Amino acid sequence: MANNSKTILKLTVNGEAREDLVPPNILLIDYLREVVTITGTKSGCDGGECGACTILINGNPTLSCISLAVSQSGKNIETIESLATNGRLSILQQMFHEKLGTQCGFCTPGMIMASEALLRKNDNPTDDEITKALEGNLCRCTGYVKILESVKAVIGDNARVRV
Amino acid sequence: MEFLPDFDVKRPLTIVEAVAMAAMKNTCFLAGGTDLMPNLRRGVGNPKTLVDLSAIAEMTEINETDSGLCIGGGVTLQQLIANPQIQRDFNVVMEAAETIAGTTHRYTATVGGNLCLDTRCQYYNQSEWWRSANDYCLKHKGNICHVAPKGNICRAAFSGDLAPAMLIHEAQVELISTEGRRVVNLDDMYQEDGANSLTLKQGELLASVTLSKLDGYQTAYKKMRVRGGVDFPLAGVAMAVRGSEDNLEDMRIALTGTNSRPIRLEGTDALKGKPLDEAGLKALGKLVFAQVMPMRSTFTPAAYRRKVAINMVRRLALNLLCQAYSKR
Ligand SMILES: Cc1cc2nc3c(=O)[nH]c(=O)nc-3n(C[C@H](O)[C@H](O)[C@H](O)COP(=O)(O)OP(=O)(O)OC[C@H]3O[C@@H](n4cnc5c(N)ncnc54)[C@H](O)[C@@H]3O)c2cc1C
Ligand code: SF4
Ligand code: FES
Ligand code: FES
Numbered sequence: 001m002a003n004n005s006k007t008i009l010k011l012t013v014n015g016e017a018r019e020d021l022v023p024p025n026i027l028l029i030d031y032l033r034e035v036v037t038i039t040g041t042k043s044g045c046d047g048g049e050c051g052a053c054t055i056l057i058n059g060n061p062t063l064s065c066i067s068l069a070v071s072q073s074g075k076n077i078e079t080i081e082s083l084a085t086n087g088r089l090s091i092l093q094q095m096f097h098e099k100l101g102t103q104c105g106f107c108t109p110g111m112i113m114a115s116e117a118l119l120r121k122n123d124n125p126t127d128d129e130i131t132k133a134l135e136g137n138l139c140r141c142t143g144y145v146k147i148l149e150s151v152k153a154v155i156g157d158n159a160r161v162r163v
Numbered sequence: 164m165e166f167l168p169d170f171d172v173k174r175p176l177t178i179v180e181a182v183a184m185a186a187m188k189n190t191c192f193l194a195g196g197t198d199l200m201p202n203l204r205r206g207v208g209n210p211k212t213l214v215d216l217s218a219i220a221e222m223t224e225i226n227e228t229d230s231g232l233c234i235g236g237g238v239t240l241q242q243l244i245a246n247p248q249i250q251r252d253f254n255v256v257m258e259a260a261e262t263i264a265g266t267t268h269r270y271t272a273t274v275g276g277n278l279c280l281d282t283r284c285q286y287y288n289q290s291e292w293w294r295s296a297n298d299y300c301l302k303h304k305g306n307i308c309h310v311a312p313k314g315n316i317c318r319a320a321f322s323g324d325l326a327p328a329m330l331i332h333e334a335q336v337e338l339i340s341t342e343g344r345r346v347v348n349l350d351d352m353y354q355e356d357g358a359n360s361l362t363l364k365q366g367e368l369l370a371s372v373t374l375s376k377l378d379g380y381q382t383a384y385k386k387m388r389v390r391g392g393v394d395f396p397l398a399g400v401a402m403a404v405r406g407s408e409d410n411l412e413d414m415r416i417a418l419t420g421t422n423s424r425p426i427r428l429e430g431t432d433a434l435k436g437k438p439l440d441e442a443g444l445k446a447l448g449k450l451v452f453a454q455v456m457p458m459r460s461t462f463t464p465a466a467y468r469r470k471v472a473i474n475m476v477r478r479l480a481l482n483l484l485c486q487a488y489s490k491r
Contacts, residue, residue, distance in 0.1 A: 005171075024172040024213075027200075046290060047201035051267055060241075060270040066200035067271070068193070070172050071215050114267055135392035136265020 011072050014038070014082040022069050029053045031069035032079060040080035040109050044138070051137030054110035055079045061117040063136075080109035083116065092116060092154050101150030103141035111137050115151045124156050167203055174215045178222065178339055178370055185214045185366035186341045192216055192368065194237060195271035197264060198280055206291030207281075207303055222275070222370060225249075231332065231375040236275030236368070240264075243274060253374060255382035255401050259328035262386055265393045275369040278326055278336070278349070282319035282357045282423055283395060284310065284460040302358045310459045317357030318458040319423060326353070326425035327401035327417035328384050332374035340367040353424035357460075360423050380405045380413070381483040381490075386420070387471045389463065396420035397463050398455070398472040404483045407491075411439045414480065421455035421472055428454055428476075439484060447480060448473045 006021045013036055020035050032055070033039050043065055044052030053065040056078040083090040089097065092112055102108040111134060118125055118133035125133070130151050139147060152158065172193070175181040185192060189211040193199055202208055216222060222237030225246050232248050240260045243249055249257050264272060286300050286309045299305025302317040310318045326349065334349035342364070349372065354362055363369075386399035399419040406412030413435060416428035430450045434443050457468035 025167040025170050027167065047204040048197060048268070049201075051265065054267055057270075061267045062271055063197070063267055066196050066204070068172060068196065068200075068213075068215070071174070071193070071196075071217055073174070073218075132392075133266050136267040 007070060009069055009073055011074060012076045014078060024068070024070050026069045027065060028055070028067040028069045028072060028077075029064035032064060032077070035069075038079055038081045042106055042109055044106060044110075049138075050107070050110075051114065051134075052107050052110040054113045054137065056113055056117055059117065059120065061114045061133075078113070080113060083112070090116075092119065092151070095153040096147075096150045099146055099150040099153055101142060101147040103146075107137060107139040107141075111139065111147055119151075119154065125151075127152070168206075168209050170203075170210050171212045172215055173212060174218050176218055176220075178219060178368060181214050181216060181219060182340050182366055182368050184212070185368065187212065188365065190214060190366065192275075192279075194273040194276035195239065195268075196276075197268045197272040198276060202281060202288075205289065206294070207287065216273075216275070216368075228373060231373060233371050233373045234274055235371050236273065236278075238274045240269040240272045240274070240277070244269070252376050253328075253332060253382075255328040255331050255384045255403065256325065256374065258384035259324040259386075259399070259401060262384070262388075262396075262399075263324050268393075274325060274372060277323050278329070278352070278372065279361060279363070279369055280321070280323040282317070282360050283322045284317075284319035284357065285462055286310065286460075287319055317423070318456075318460055319357030319360075320420055320458070320460045321353065321357075321360055321422065321424050322395040322399075322420050323425065324384070324386060324396055324399055324419060327399060327419045329372060329374060330417040330425060330427055331382060331401045331403045331415050332377060335373045336369055337371045337373070338363065338367050339370045340364055344370075350427060355423050357423040377403055380415075381487045383479060383483055385475050385479050387468075387475060397461055398457065398468050398475065400472065400475045400479055402476070402479050402483060404480060404487065406484065407488045408440075408481070408484045409438045411435055411437060411443065411484070416476060418451075418455060418472060418476075421457045421468060426454060439480060444477045444480070448477055451476050 006023050009022045010019050032041050042052040044050040048066045054061050055064045057075050096102045173184045191210045193213040193215045222235040224235045226233045243260050287302050301308045336349050338345050380403040382403040384401045386396035388394035398421050401417045403415045414431045419425045451473045455472045457465040
C-alpha cells in the first residue's frame with residue numbers, strides 16, 4: 001500500500017455525501033468495496049476488458065477498475081446498490097431476474113448499470129442501440145440474448161404493462 | 164484488493180499548473196486512464212507521480228476556427244462523437260472515434276490519450292508474471308525483441324484509431340511544456356520506434372488538436388479487428404477521396420495498426436486524374452503493400468493483416484467514389 005500521503009476524498013456515493021481518507025493509488029472499485037464496503041460492484045478481469053465493474057459517474061457509465069478514487073473528487077457515484085428502493089428491485093433489475101438476463105450473476109451489476117445509463121438517456125432504444133451500449137460488457141453465461149430481452153422488457157409498451 | 168504501484172496523484176486545474184507538475188522525471192499524465200491504468204495494473208511503467216488532467220476545464224473545449232475545428236486534448240470520445248461539427252464536417256474522425264474501445268470506455272477516454280497511446284504487442288500487453296516468465300522484452304525491462312529477435316528496435320504496433328483519421332484532416336497539435344508552446348503537424352509527433360513512438364519531450368502536454376475541413380471530399384474509416392466491438396485495430400484505414408471512378412481527382416489515405424506509428428500512404432498522386440480501374444486498384448494495392456509493415460506483434464498473423472490492409476484500402480476507395488458519384 002502507498003507510502004504517499006493520504007488525502008481526504010469528498011464525493012457522493014449512492015446519494016450519501018462522504019468524506020474518506022484515501023491513498024492516491026487506490027482504484028475506485030477497491031474504494032467502493034473496501035472503504036465504503038458496498039460489494040455489489042464486481043471485478044471480472046485484470047483491468048478494462050470486461051465491464052463487470054461498471055458504475056455511473058455523474059450519470060455516465062464508467063469502469064471503476066481503471067479509475068482512481070482520488071480523481072472522483074466532487075463527483076456523484078452510483079452503484080448497483082442504488083437501484084432498489086425499500087428492498088424492492090427496480091424494474092430493470094426485476095426484468096434481469098425474470099427474463100434470465102442474470103445467471104451466475106457476476107456480470108450483472110455491470111450489465112444493469114450500463115443499461116441503466118442507456119435508458120436514462122434514451123427510454124426507447126433499438127436492439128442495435130442496446131447492443132452498442134453493452135458492447136464492453138462481457139457475459140460468460142447467458143449468450144447475451146437473455147440480456148437483450150431483459151433490457152427490452154422495460155422499454156416502451158412493455159414497461160407500461162409492468163408498472 | 165488490487166495493489167497499484169506506489170505513486171502520488173496531482174490534480175491541477177490549469178494547463179500551466181499541469182506542465183509545471185509534469186516537468187520532473189518519472190511523472191506522467193493521466194487522462195481517462197483507459198490505456199494507462201490497465202498498463203499500470205499489469206506492471207508496465209512505474210511512475211512516481213501521475214498528473215491527472217481530468218479537472219482542467221480549458222482542455223475540454225471544442226471550438227470552430229476559420230478553416231476547421233480546434234479540439235481540446237481532454238475532450239472525451241463520447242463528447243467528440245456527439246459534436247455536431249464533427250458529425251457534419253469530419254465524418255472520418257467520427258467513424259474512427261465510434262470504433263474505439265467500448266461505449267463505457269468512451270465516456271472517459273480522451274482525444275489526447277488516444278493520440279498519445281502507447282504502442283501494443285502480444286509480448287508486452289501482458290501481466291507482470293507473464294512477461295517475467297518470458298524474460299521481458301526490449302520495450303520494457305528486457306534485452307531482446309520476441310517479434311524480431313535479430314533486430315534492435317521494438318516493433319510494437321501503434322493502434323490508436325483517431326490518429327489516421329486526423330492525419331487526413333491535416334491535424335496540427337498544440338504542445339505545451341515548461342519550455343513553452345509549439346505547434347507541430349500531428350504526423351511529426353510520431354516516429355517508427357515501438358518503444359519510443361512519440362516525439363514528445365518529458366512533461367510535454369497535448370493541449371489541443373486542430374483539424375482542417377475538406378470540402379468536396381467523401382471520407383470514411385474502416386478497421387479490422389477480432390471482434391466487432393471493443394478491440395484494437397489489427398489494421399485501420401482512414402480515407403478521403405474526391406472525384407469519381409472515371410476520374411480520381413484526389414485521394415488521401417492514412418493507416419494505423421500496421422506500423423509503430425500511424426502512416427500517411429505516399430504515392431497516391433500518381434493515381435490522380437485517371438479512372439480508378441483495375442490497373443489503378445492494383446497500383447494502389449502495391450503502394451499499401453510496400454508501406455505497411457505489420458509484424459508478429461498480434462496473435463493474428465502479420466501476412467493476413469497486410470492482405471487485409473490492402474483489401475480494405477481498395478474496397479474503401481471504390482465505396483467512397485461510388486458515394487461521391489451518387490451525391491452528384
Ligand atoms: C478493452 C480496451 C479496448 C480498447 N480499444 C481501443 C481501440 O479499439 N482503439 C483505440 O484507439 N484505443 C483503444 N483502447 C485504448 C484507450 O481506451 C483509448 O485509446 C483512449 O482514447 C485513451 O485515452 P485516455 O484518455 O483513456 O488515455 P490515458 O490512458 O489516460 O493515457 C494514455 C497515454 O497518453 C498520455 N496522455 C494522455 N493525455 C495526454 C495529453 N493531453 N498530453 C500528453 N500525453 C497524454 C498518458 O500519459 C498515457 O501515456 C482500448 C482500451 C481498452 C481497455
Ligand atoms: S515488438 Fe518486440 S520489443 Fe516491442 S513489445 Fe513486442 S516483443 Fe517487445
Ligand atoms: S473489472 Fe473492470 S473491466 Fe473488468
Ligand atoms: S450471468 Fe454469468 S457472466 Fe453473465
